[in-house]
Amino acid sequence: MCKKIxxxxxxxxxxxxxxxxxCETQKEEPEDKPAPVNPQTPVISTVSETLTYxxxxxxxxxxxxxxxxxxxxxxxxxxxxxxxxxEYTAITNALEKDYKPDTSVAGTTYYKCTVTNTLxxxxxxxxxxxxxxxxxxxxxxxxxxxNKVVIPELSEIFSYRVGxxxxxxxxxxxxxxxxxxxxxxxxxxxxxxxxxVLEGVTGDEYIPDTSVVGTTYYKCTVTNTLxxxxxxxxxxxxxxxxxxxxxAMPPKIVATTNYTIDFNKEETLKVEATSLxxxxxxxxxxxxxxxxxxxxxxxxxxxxxxxxxxxxxxYYQCEVTNKIEVNHIExxxxxxxxxxxxxxxxxxxxxxxxx
Numbered sequence: 495m496c497k498k499i500x501x502x503x504x505x506x507x508x509x510x511x512x513x514x515x516x517c518e519t520q521k522e523e524p525e526d527k528p529a530p531v532n533p534q535t536p537v538i539s540t541v542s543e544t545l546t547y548x549x550x551x552x553x554x555x556x557x558x559x560x561x562x563x564x565x566x567x568x569x570x571x572x573x574x575x576x577x578x579x580x581e582y583t584a585i586t587n588a589l590e591k592d593y594k595p596d597t598s599v600a601g602t603t604y605y606k607c608t609v610t611n612t613l614x615x616x617x618x619x620x621x622x623x624x625x626x627x628x629x630x631x632x633x634x635x636x637x638x639x640x641n642k643v644v645i646p647e648l649s650e651i652f653s654y655r656v657g658x659x660x661x662x663x664x665x666x667x668x669x670x671x672x673x674x675x676x677x678x679x680x681x682x683x684x685x686x687x688x689x690x691v692l693e694g695v696t697g698d699e700y701i702p703d704t705s706v707v708g709t710t711y712y713k714c715t716v717t718n719t720l721x722x723x724x725x726x727x728x729x730x731x732x733x734x735x736x737x738x739x740x741x742a743m744p745p746k747i748v749a750t751t752n753y754t755i756d757f758n759k760e761e762t763l764k765v766e767a768t769s770l771x772x773x774x775x776x777x778x779x780x781x782x783x784x785x786x787x788x789x790x791x792x793x794x795x796x797x798x799x800x801x802x803x804x805x806x807x808x809y810y811q812c813e814v815t816n817k818i819e820v821n822h823i824e825x826x827x828x829x830x831x832x833x834x835x836x837x838x839x840x841x842x843x844x845x846x847x848x849x
Contacts, residue, residue: 533562533566535620536568536609540558544627545626551597558607560591568591571608573585591607606622607621644669645667646666649732650747652702653743667727677714678691680692706736708736711731711734730752742771742816742820745827749831751832755802756838767796777794778794778812781808807835807837811832816829
């Protein structure tokens with residue numbers, strides 16, 4: 495009996511082991527879930543650079559070089575800004591790896607491109623370094639110089655007695671591009687700044703009015719027209735002084751009124767003055783930095799030698815006095831002319847003595 499019980503126990507033990515073994519065999523291994531797909535951030539090899547062009551010069555394409563190794567698809571969006579650290583705005587339809595910048599306006603513009611990698615519906619983006627485009631006025635200047643109106647820088651002061659027949663004021667202007675010149679005259683009676691149009695006065699000469707005592711300022715704007723484009727220049731100011739009979743006449747003066755000189759270089763300023771009533775002429779020079787407040791210089795001749803040791807714009811005034819005697823009475827009249835001198839750095843040498 496005991497032997498049978500032992501046999502049954504062994505039998506049941508074996509069955510239980512087989513059942514557990516079968517369950518373990520039939521237990522499904524859990525499937526590995528796919529790892530999330532994270533697209534690679536583009537690697538950009540473009541470096542920052544500054545490109546300089548003249549205005550309207552053909553620019554080369556800005557190019558961004560980007561790569562990925564995960565098989566994603568790259569897309570591009572270009573942006574621009576007026577300042578390096580300012581706000582960048584998207585450029586419409588600039589969606590390729592290359593972009594040609596505008597050079598029609600002088601100034602500095604900053605560009606960058608955002609490159610996006612798209613893989614299985616997910617994206618990763620990176621910005622390119624900033625590419626700087628500088629457009630200079632040099633090209634515009636060259637273009638303007640081609641049709642520039644050239645007018646001699648000679649200012650004149652004319653003197654008449656009331657009722658005299660005046661000489662015509664004449665404009666001498668030239669161009670080298672074959673353009674057509676046109677003229678418009680202006681006048682001012684209070685000062686040499688507030689000019690009004692002389693309606694219908696559109697030739698290269700103008701006869702001023704001498705019927706009224708006083709001083710009148712005239713200038714002419716000369717315009718060159720070529721292929722629908724224009725360039726203009728103003729003449730120096732013509733000053734017409736009309737005096738009463740019996741008074742001294744202001745001297746007639748002709749002078750170059752604009753000079754550009756290099757730092758530490760010598761220049762001689764000159765005026766040509768003429769007495770129209772056989773009077774005696776005398777000269778006084780003065781200098782100003784603002785064309786308002788003048789300080790007297792010791793020179794009393796028609797010419798003034800200057801050597802400027804300051805960079806900037808300075809004004810030299812020559813006051814010419816005409817003195818006559820009428821019925822044993824001394825009478826005087828004065829003409830003043832201002833010469834503008836612009837001093838540039840040039841190649842001037844600066845000598846410093848440390849002793």
